[in-house]
Amino acid sequence: MMTREILERAKAASTDIGLADTGLKNRVLEAMARILVEDTQEILAANREDIEAAKGSISEVMLDRLSLSPERIGGMAAGILEMVILPDPVGEILSETERDNGLLITKISVPLGVVAIIYESRPNVTSDAAALCIKSGNSCVLRSGKEAHRSSAAVVASLKKALKACGVNEDAVMLVEDTSRDSATEIMKAVGLVDLLIPRGGKGLIESCVRNAIVPCIHTGDGICHVYVDRSADLTMAAKIVCNAKTSRPSVCNAIETTLVHRDIADKFLPILKETIPQVTMYLDERAGKLIDGETADEASFDTEYLDYKMSVGIVDSLEDAIAHIAKHSTHHSDAIVTEDSEAARKFTMMVDSAAVYVNASTRFTDGGEFGLGCEMGISTQKLHARGPMGLRELTTYKYVVKGNGQIR
């Protein structure tokens, strides 16, 4: 099917899924989880084909991301079921006012319509994104990477069976068949058919979407995150937080790339840090390089998202300098201060302009589940519409319903 037709079908189906009540949407989710598990063999067969075709042309890490197993399919089903218990974000009355002229103005949450997701090779994104869209009453158009296409198609076939079994228009979940660059471009330009475009993947994909999209697009997932260790910090706590934020999962966007240290405690703290995370290669600024061994930071270091066991380390003269450094180099995702000084904490949280600003905790908590949203579609690093983890509510908009008895102006 041509990409245009796929988008038009999703748009046409968006009214059906948008008007579905909570019970029906939850029955669809339950059926999706059940049928996904029932279809395990078909999905694994498709996945094996993807893996055979990809071998040699992609890295081991990518191959692992692409690989499915009965356990991973079970995990996908469990992820869908978790959404059943989350509150329905649609139909919430956000405000209600009666004006002096008698008009009753109700602001009510409604689905966006069609949400398009352009992603890479993780097959679980297919089921996650579809389930988030269904629960929030949106049609979704999935454009998976070429390597994962057979797996994604098998997963989508199962999800469509579930829609059909519940009497809901199957076109509410659509997979783009063309995996060339053309289809991605067509989605980015589909004004009137796509209400929100979410890129999920590497920096190149995200930048391409943000630069080329005419449809509304959310900038997600860039993460140059910082921990600043203040003069008054508990140094043991600071080392523990830096260690966790850097090493618990270096490839994710809420991992830190830079540690800044106040000059007054640098000679004490840096040796502790070095001992705590010997596996991390540190890129040190001039002053830090005089206190511990490591690589030398260059101009680009503090703007690098390593996503690896690597970290830039700098020494600052003051809290204000740390804030200025973060303003210059942060991607406005997650930044933390470790301090025992409540005034420093207050100033840092007020002045650092990031989606999540932490005091005495690891940046790794920036996550839909950890924030109590139950799930997430990605982490927005822009300020419009959604900031930080995007849950179900961030997949809705609102309309004003205005009731009168003949009012004119």
Next chain:
Amino acid sequence: MMTREILERAKAASTDIGLADTGLKNRVLEAMARILVEDTQEILAANREDIEAAKGSISEVMLDRLSLSPERIGGMAAGILEMVILPDPVGEILSETERDNGLLITKISVPLGVVAIIYESRPNVTSDAAALCIKSGNSCVLRSGKEAHRSSAAVVASLKKALKACGVNEDAVMLVEDTSRDSATEIMKAVGLVDLLIPRGGKGLIESCVRNAIVPCIHTGDGICHVYVDRSADLTMAAKIVCNAKTSRPSVCNAIETTLVHRDIADKFLPILKETIPQVTMYLDERAGKLIDGETADEASFDTEYLDYKMSVGIVDSLEDAIAHIAKHSTHHSDAIVTEDSEAARKFTMMVDSAAVYVNASTRFTDGGEFGLGCEMGISTQKLHARGPMGLRELTTYKYVVKGNGQIR
């Protein structure tokens, strides 16, 4: 000054204005209103130069929009003062949760940072937009049309005096000096310096911004609005509503362009309508043309925003057909049903996907003041971030402040 430097200065000043408390922001607004009136003669002198230069090259309507008088300057000052009493949208705690691990997560409203407005020749937009930005803690970058540039510069000079008098960084309000297309393009591409771009003006300007902007941009002000007169409508009320929605101010975006009439009442209603608004040229579909005299609608009529004493008129077979027509031709701004049937009203408000959906009232109420927002920066016809009238709250975003005592994940 180069446009780039103007944007950088506004960005640098955004921290100052962003941290200003409510009292200080209100003092700035009061000073702005006062100084604007004090500077009336200077502003009028600059305005006369603009008018002299523009004569002959722009229409009478445009000249009128451009012209200032002591009364109009007084009106601009009054508009600024109205914002003093509105609640401060910054610093509101939107949610607060303590997680099981002891993390305290507070979601708090914060300014966007830098708001850029590209507009045409109304000098009052200069003071309105600046005041909205100041009250919401944002720096603003104003890019006025060439015809109004001297007037805008005089107004901005007065506004900057007020910032200075209150000890606030004057760079919080910046006027772009270059009025060529280049400066508009530069603003649209200024990633990292512009947090929100709002185009205010005609269709061409808005489309250019939406198509070319890489920075977040809000689609505003397109209005192909409809009134649907249902089978059960009170026909006197319907005629009154259509008359108001079409003729009270045809040049604005919340005026209607199309009336749809249910076939069962068309022969009664259309003659009444014709009598009620003889000054409106009607473009009639085939069936309507058999009932009253008028022009013949062609394929393009129902997609035309006349902004004039012109209106398309069509007959539909059912409520469902009216909804389908609106889905196809509406710009999702404001659409109304006139009906005495509560089930038809319910269905219409649920299924019509517009920012404001009316029952038995004129679409002309879609306005920040009429909706109780106190003011507005424009009317969003997109679904992301803001929909319908954009007031102070729509000029803010939020951040998560997370406080812990050493939590790691």
